[in-house]
Amino acid sequence: MENNQPIIVKRVKKNAGGHHGGAWKIAFADFATAMMAFFLVMWLMSSATPEQKKAISGYFQDPIGFTESASPHAIDLGGSPTPAPDRTLNPEIQDLTDSQDVDIDADQVESLADKLERERLELVLQELQNKVEENPELQRFKDQILFEITQDGLRIQIVDAENRPMFALGSANLQPYFEDILLAMADTIRAVPNKISISGHTDAKPFVGRGDFGNWELSANRANAARRALIAGGYADEQVARVVGYASSALFDRNDPFNPVNRRIDIVVLTKKAQRAIEGEQGGEEPPAPADGAAPGGAANEPLPAGQVRERLNIFEEGALQFDQLGNQ
Structure with a gap:
C-alpha cells in the first residue's frame, strides 16, 4: 500500500558572518x-x-x-x-x-604707585626730548635745556648762556625765545596729573638797583614770570604747587658762582610724595640742589618712538587716578 504522507524537510540557516547584533556597541x-x-x-x-x-x-x-x-x-x-x-x-x-578679608600692604601699594609714577615721568622726559629734537626753533637752544629724573620728580632746567640770556638784564621780562620754550613744554607737562614746582635762580653777582630789591626778589619774580608763560600755554594754574626764588643759594656751578648757567629756571614735575611734602603732609623731602657740573639725565631704557611715547602717556593719564585713589585708601 502506497504511503501518501508528505515528507517535511527543515533547513536551518547558519549565520556565516558571526553577527551578534548592536548591543555591544x-x-x-x-x-x-x-x-x-x-x-x-x-x-x-x-x-x-x-x-x-x-x-x-x-x-x-x-x-x-x-x-x-x-x-x-x-x-x-x-x-x-x-x-x-x-x-x-x-x-x-x-x-x-565669610571669607577672610585680604589685607593690602600699604607699602606694597605705595611701591607700585611710585613705580608707575616714575615710568610716567620717564615718558614725559622722553617726550620733551623728542619735542626739542623735532622743533627746529627749540633745537637751537637744546644745550640750555636740561632734563633729569630726581627723587622728587622730573626736573627741567633752562639755563642762561653767555650771549643768550632768558630774561632782560636785571628784570623779569622774558626773552621771546624763552617764552617759546615754555609754551612748547606746557602742552606735554599738562598730559600728566602731577603738580609742578617752579623756582628761579641767579648767579652770585649782587643786583644793582633799588636798595630794597635784590637777587631774592629778582629770582622770585622770574619764577613767577615763567609760571605766567606756562599758564598762557594752557597749563592749569591750580596744578602749580609752588613758585619760589632761591637767589644764588643753590648754585648750578659751585666752582664758578658767576657762571651764566647759575641763572636758570627750574621746573620740577613733582611726585606725589614731594607734592605732599610741599603741601604740608607727611613724607617727601625738599628737592636737593643740583650737583656740580650736572648734566641732563634721562631714562635708562632705550628711547621709544615719539608716537609710541605719546600713546603711552595717554594711557598713563587715564590710569593714574586709580593708583592715586588706591594709595589714599
Missing part, C-alpha cells in the same frame, strides 16, 4: 563615557585648589543651599559658590561667604 559607548568622566574627575581633583574641593564637597552634600544662594555651577570662574544660610540642610557646612 551601546555597552562600549557607555564604558567609554564612564572612563572619560572618570579621567575628567581625576583631572579636576589634581588641579583644583583646596577651596574649590571644599566647594564641590559642599555642593554634593547640600545642592539646594548652593544652587539657591549663588552660581548653579559647582566651579565658577567668577568665584566659588556658597551655601545660603537660610536654606542649607547641613549645618556643619562652613559658610564660605
